[in-house]
Amino acid sequence: MSQKISLTRYLVEQQRVDGHIPSQLRLLIEVVARACKSVSQAVNKGALGGVLGTAGSENVQGEVQKKLDIIANEVLIEANEWGGHLAAMASEEMDSIYVVPNRYPQGEYLLLFDPLDGSSNIDVNVSIGTIFSVLKKPAGEAGVQEKDFLQAGKCQVAAGYCIYGPQTTLVLTVGDGVAMFTLDREQGSFVLVQEHMKIPEDTKEFAINMSNMRHWDAPVKRYIDECLAGAEGPRGKDFNMRWIASMVADVHRILTRGGVFMYPWDRREPNKPGKLRLMYEANPMGWLVEQAGGAATNGKQRILDIQPEKLHERVSVILGSRNEVERVASYHSAV
Ligand code: P6P
Numbered sequence: 107m108s109q110k111i112s113l114t115r116y117l118v119e120q121q122r123v124d125g126h127i128p129s130q131l132r133l134l135i136e137v138v139a140r141a142c143k144s145v146s147q148a149v150n151k152g153a154l155g156g157v158l159g160t161a162g163s164e165n166v167q168g169e170v171q172k173k174l175d176i177i178a179n180e181v182l183i184e185a186n187e188w189g190g191h192l193a194a195m196a197s198e199e200m201d202s203i204y205v206v207p208n209r210y211p212q213g214e215y216l217l218l219f220d221p222l223d224g225s226s227n228i229d230v231n232v233s234i235g236t237i238f239s240v241l242k243k244p245a246g247e248a249g250v251q252e253k254d255f256l257q258a259g260k261c262q263v264a265a266g267y268c269i270y271g272p273q274t275t276l277v278l279t280v281g282d283g284v285a286m287f288t289l290d291r292e293q294g295s296f297v298l299v300q301e302h303m304k305i306p307e308d309t310k311e312f313a314i315n316m317s318n319m320r321h322w323d324a325p326v327k328r329y330i331d332e333c334l335a336g337a338e339g340p341r342g343k344d345f346n347m348r349w350i351a352s353m354v355a356d357v358h359r360i361l362t363r364g365g366v367f368m369y370p371w372d373r374r375e376p377n378k379p380g381k382l383r384l385m386y387e388a389n390p391m392g393w394l395v396e397q398a399g400g401a402a403t404n405g406k407q408r409i410l411d412i413q414p415e416k417l418h419e420r421v422s423v424i425l426g427s428r429n430e431v432e433r434v435a436s437y438h439s440a441v
Pocket residue numbers: 223224225226315351352353354369381382
């Protein structure tokens with residue numbers, strides 16, 4: 107029987123054999139993974155755990171917070187604040203950064219996360235997930251401030267997500283490709299099920315919220331119209347559509363079998379560049395997709411090259427199978 111490789115062993119080998127990650131980063135990733143196991147337990151309880159429904163508050167995005175949004179946020183903060191590997195954390199659910207309290211040692215890493223992405227799906231038992239991104243704190247300066255987080259996605263040193271679906275699965279990159287680990291609940295550990303995941307360069311499947319069609323810009327409308335025209339249209343092939351309205355689930359499908367995911371700018375809120383957040387949604391997902399051979403753009407620029415100006419800034423996202431993403435980008439540059 108082939109030996110099971112745990113997340114711990116994979117990370118130790120990335121540290122020892124490949125020299126990709128220092129021990130502090132390895133520890134950080136293991137702590138985040140343990141926190142995701144706790145979140146998974148809470149999510150799996152559902153109504154039995156009294157964790158469904160709203161918390162009666164709004165987050166910095168002005169979105170109604172679900173009870174599980176707050177629970178997941180607290181789990182990640184409490185799991186990571188004492189270990190000595192972090193200087194601070196930032197979360198979709200918190201207006202400002204969370205600096206590690208003085209009673210704990212400060213580390214050199216910054217952790218950003220969307221503690222429970224897709225939370226509108228919680229109450230209807232559809233897959234949701236935790237998205238995380240790790241940056242290094244800029245050298246030199248004492249203390250840590252919000253501006254230390256404002257680094258482009260290409261500066262990430264680790265990124266991943268944990269999807270709470272039929273399986274609880276952690277997908278991770280430290281810059282050496284993408285590895286997938288499924289939670290073995292009998293052992294209580296994440297077990298490597300695939301590494302060096304690859305997204306097919308071409309696809310026949312797109313993911314977008316079609317109800318927004320009348321609000322899209324011309325390049326996006328052109329791309330989707332051509333997909334809908336099918337074999338008789340300019341693409342010469344039929345397309346399928348999927349939209350789970352949970353970025354983690356849609357991206358996981360694309361990492362697993364290809365596809366293109368689009369949440370573009372639209373006219374509903376013209377002053378916002380998009381709905382999704384750059385720092386803890388688009389950047390980690392964009393790096394994972396690129397590490398798997400795909401591409402991620404805002405239509406005009408590689409997502410990982412975007413220099414953030416605000417912690418919670420939003421961005422237009424087109425990511426997935428490289429040839430499709432490049433086609434959409436070419437339609438944007440043609441206008
Ligand atoms: P819509 C979930 O709220 C989320 O942030 C992403 O996970 C998802 O892709 C998107 O919003 C869904 O948005 O407008 O289709 O509900």
